[in-house]
Amino acid sequence: MTVTDVGEFGLIDRVTARLAQGQSCLLGPGDDGAVVAAPDRRVVASTDVLVEGRHFRRDWSSARDVGHRAAAANLADIAAMGATPTALLVALCMPAELDPAWAEELADGLGAEAALVGASVVGGDMSGSPTLTVAVTALGNLAGRAPVVRSGARPGDVVALAGRTGWSAAGYTVLSRGFRTPRLLVEAFRRPEVPYAAGPAAAAAGATAMIDVSDGLLADLGHVATASGVAIDLSRDAFEVPRQMRDAAQALGVDPYTWILAGGEDHALAATFPGDAALPEGWRPVGRVAAGAGVTVDGAAYSGPRGWDHFRRTAE
Amino acid sequence: MTVTDVGEFGLIDRVTARLAQGQSCLLGPGDDGAVVAAPDRRVVASTDVLVEGRHFRRDWSSARDVGHRAAAANLADIAAMGATPTALLVALCMPAELDPAWAEELADGLGAEAALVGASVVGGDMSGSPTLTVAVTALGNLAGRAPVVRSGARPGDVVALAGRTGWSAAGYTVLSRGFRTPRLLVEAFRRPEVPYAAGPAAAAAGATAMIDVSDGLLADLGHVATASGVAIDLSRDAFEVPRQMRDAAQALGVDPYTWILAGGEDHALAATFPGDAALPEGWRPVGRVAAGAGVTVDGAAYSGPRGWDHFRRTAE
Secondary structure (H helix, E strand, O other), rough: OOHHOOHHHHHHHHHHHOOOOOOEEEEOOOOOEEEOOOOOOEEEEEEEEEEEOEEEOOOOOHHHHHHHHHHHHHHHHHHHHOOOEEEEEEEEEEOOEEEEEHHHHHHHHHHHHHHHHOOOEEEEEEEOOOOOEEEOOOOOOOOOOOOOOOOOOOOEEEEEEEEEOOHHHHHHHHHHHHOOOOOOHHHHHHOOOOOHHHHHHHHHHHOOEEEOOOOOOOHHHHHHHHHHEEEEOOOHHHHOOOOHHHHHHHHOOOOHHHHHHHOOOEEEEEEEEOOOOOOOOEEEEEEEEEOOOOOEEEEEOOOOOOOOOOOOOOOO | OOHHHHHHHHHHHHHHHHOOOOOOOEEEOOOOOOOEEOOOOOOEEEEEEEEEEOOOOOOOOHHHHHHHHHHHHHHHHHHHOOOOOEEEEEEEEOOOOHHHHHHHHHHHHHHHHHOOOOEEEEEEEEEEOOOOHHHHEEEEEEOOOOOOHHHHHHOOOOOEEEEEHHHHHHHHHHHOOOOOOOHHHHHHHOOOOOOOOOOHHHHOOOOOOOEEOOOHHHHHHHHHHHHHOOEEEEEEHHOOOOOOHHHHHHHHHHHHHHHHHHOOOOOOOEEEEEOOOOOOOOOOEEEEEEEEOEEEEEEOOOOOOOOOOOOOOOOO
């Protein structure tokens, strides 16, 4: 059976039947628009798109994995503003020959990841397309706090990290060399573990700037440094190389710090805090903000690759 | 020059530089998320995707046209809930060889259409893709009113229409037969004229159900009839065939009522009102709601095509 056999409206019915609604959903799928609660009279909104062959491969990730990953990429953006995610909207473009079960399992993954933070899939659109594409918009609630933007880092601030980096990139390298193990790394690529609660916690603790690490720590902290007009220096010692990663790096002939410092898509959160602030739970110091420009590691320029550019990257 | 030459971040800078921000935008592009005003503690949200070769062709529509159309499809969904649009988010997937000017002109079209209702493009994402794809999410403000859903039509209600139907389908037929005129029809396909203000006006006047006519009047009123558990009968006499449409229909050998009753994408608004309600400005009666099921024309089943299904339709 293909999505063409089922048709647009048939598939919408099948998918929406699988979606449970969260508390913030005031009106769910099935109308021209959804209605979502925005308790403090503002809504945070972010969009991220995943394209087959570029962000995922169907032989590397199940539909459910892709759903988790697409949701995580968007929910992490909301968390990185200091907000709690409330809802997702999903535009799904599918080749005519796709099995409708793929779309249903994608919805299961999207819904399950959203449920981790009490959010839900409240609406979307479907279309045929030669290229399997999942575009997700996430909405979120700042609960009365100011959004934590990229431009607020000040000299003297501490740079801190919540969550892990390098795992998804390591899993990607493993898969791209034709291996399916170590399983922990491959699973990290398939389903990132995002420290969602660390975003609002950082906002409440007075974070001066925050970003979701999706393009790689050096690249994303580069965005913070540029937006804030400051320099950021990371301490390499702050990053322990986990055993599984060290072993895989050795076997594959890769410097594991390339994964840790330049690998994206784990969706860790990076933030800056005033130098005298107590870091909230889940955050650890990894560097300092100084006057100047650019991102360095132990005071020196980093010579490896710095991050992904989605026009140039291919998932091969 | 191609989007690959410019790179993801270069193109994002070029595009965001062209985007003026509306009053509802509290924080615009450039961070992990945008922040949009939601004055009554709720936000209406809707997503629609346009895929090249299926919803548009670059030899039929300019990038600016596609921007207008992508924005209109989404803004109309917000209006059809009875809300005023506040913001758009746009995921743009582009072939590597695309001229960056195409993306810039798309943004101009999106921004210009959004500006018609005081909204703006507040965020988005870009990716490479073999298939040019524009996924848009629109947000809107209900201003304290209840959303007007599809399920509220009651026997005895009047069915009313704001805006025009058949023009986009006529323009599509003209283009698909290899012609470029009549210009009025072709322009209607390229840039729909959506009666945005009629949505909130209908809500304020007590509309019992409302829908954006994107798949065709019969198909979309069919959704209202099904959701409401009622029958809808349209009066063919309520639909005058404009001269340009009549002439084109004759020349092309098409029944113009196929365009008017089954053609989508003009994004007219169709609504039901209590039988004794005075219709607000811009609305005209076109039929009645009765007990039963299904949509008829002058009491009889309509034998022509009833609407589009985006898995089956090709833009040829």
